[in-house]
Amino acid sequence: MYKKNALYICCCLISVFTILFLLFTFAYLPNRKKNGFNRHFLSTSLTKSHENSFLLETSRISGISKDRYYITGQNPGWMLILNKDLKVIDTLIFNVRQINKFLAPNTIVDSPNIYMYAGNLSYLIKGKLDKKTVDLTALKTPVFVRTAQISPQLLVVRGFDSSNKKQVFKKINCNDGSVEKEAPLISDDKAFGMSTDGTLLYDNATNALVYVEFYKNDFICIDTNLNLIYKGKTIDTTNNFDLIIHKESADSTLKVTPGKNREEVNITATIYNKQLYVISALKADNEDEKVFRTNWPVDIYSTENGKYIGSIYIPKATGKKIKSINISGNGITVLYDDLKIISYLPPNPVNWKNGI
Numbered sequence: 001m002y003k004k005n006a007l008y009i010c011c012c013l014i015s016v017f018t019i020l021f022l023l024f025t026f027a028y029l030p031n032r033k034k035n036g037f038n039r040h041f042l043s044t045s046l047t048k049s050h051e052n053s054f055l056l057e058t059s060r061i062s063g064i065s066k067d068r069y070y071i072t073g074q075n076p077g078w079m080l081i082l083n084k085d086l087k088v089i090d091t092l093i094f095n096v097r098q099i100n101k102f103l104a105p106n107t108i109v110d111s112p113n114i115y116m117y118a119g120n121l122s123y124l125i126k127g128k129l130d131k132k133t134v135d136l137t138a139l140k141t142p143v144f145v146r147t148a149q150i151s152p153q154l155l156v157v158r159g160f161d162s163s164n165k166k167q168v169f170k171k172i173n174c175n176d177g178s179v180e181k182e183a184p185l186i187s188d189d190k191a192f193g194m195s196t197d198g199t200l201l202y203d204n205a206t207n208a209l210v211y212v213e214f215y216k217n218d219f220i221c222i223d224t225n226l227n228l229i230y231k232g233k234t235i236d237t238t239n240n241f242d243l244i245i246h247k248e249s250a251d252s253t254l255k256v257t258p259g260k261n262r263e264e265v266n267i268t269a270t271i272y273n274k275q276l277y278v279i280s281a282l283k284a285d286n287e288d289e290k291v292f293r294t295n296w297p298v299d300i301y302s303t304e305n306g307k308y309i310g311s312i313y314i315p316k317a318t319g320k321k322i323k324s325i326n327i328s329g330n331g332i333t334v335l336y337d338d339l340k341i342i343s344y345l346p347p348n349p350v351n352w353k354n355g356i
Contacts, residue, residue: 056339095134096134119147167186
């Protein structure tokens with residue numbers, strides 16, 4: 001009986017390892033092949049400055065002032081305030097209405113102002129760091145998914161048009177919620193905006209916005225009146241992404257889901273000092289495999305003309321994915337998805353044409 005059970009277990013283990021081997025061998029893994037581009041590294045190492053871990057689920061570095069870091073999670077009702085050593089010194093609690101109905105909430109801190117976005121409810125919630133109350137403004141637009149706060153009076157979003165079938169960019173008056181202008185800018189009529197999803201960033205140094213796509217090597221720069229300034233390309237060669245859309249209907253509610261996995265090319269991005277920092281998921285042909293596995297490559301572009309400046313590495317720390325990144329005069333601060341936050345000193349900008 002014992003031998004029979006042992007043989008059965010051995011057969012199961014062999015089957016499992018065989019399946020895993022076949023999956024690894026035949027699965028599409030973008031970094032197992034050459035990706036057709038090289039990187040020019042300005043720095044390959046960063047010096048860790050401070051580190052901390054959280055017990056609460058955190059999702060975003062929502063803002064940084066001279067000596068404060070503002071960290072938020074999926075619940076917009078609270079915010080952690082950290083000092084320059086990344087130690088929690090306070091927790092702010094806000095009385096936000098309908099908080100349980102928020103989907104993927106987003107909070108931005110531009111001290112002393114706080115902006116919270118409930119895209120699925122079409123709300124903008126404004127407050128002050130020194131107050132517990134917030135004001136709610138209903139925005140006259142359907143669901144929106146990406147936001148960039150230009151000023152207390154002006155907001156730019158990417159969201160659905162009146163047909164709810166395609167996504168456009170909109171300039172919104174924050175005082176009354178009215179849409180002052182909208183522009184398509186990116187064509188994606190058949191995929192409900194899913195294949196061209198990305199991150200929307202505001203560069204206050206140039207008074208322009210940059211939209212970086214997640215699944216292709218495309219980004220655009222526009223002014224605050226939604227006029228195109230230029231179209232840019234990240235250095236990789238992923239210029240096409242065909243997304244198969246499946247429509248599922250349940251209880252008279254239409255749900256749209258991708259028909260295949262979406263492979264991220266650009267994980268996230270941030271802007272500082274007229275420079276766009278894009279965290280890439282792709283290995284360049286001139287990168288060492290071992291070094292790539294332990295670091296995230298960050299490609300740097302000029303926000304003024306989209307030109308590639310060079311690249312740096314950010315450590316993967318415990319091997320986890322970057323959830324949020326912020327670059328300021330304090331250095332580079334990274335929030336990882338294992339609830340760890342680490343700040344790094346700025347790299348040495350020697351020989352950088354437009355360095356930090």
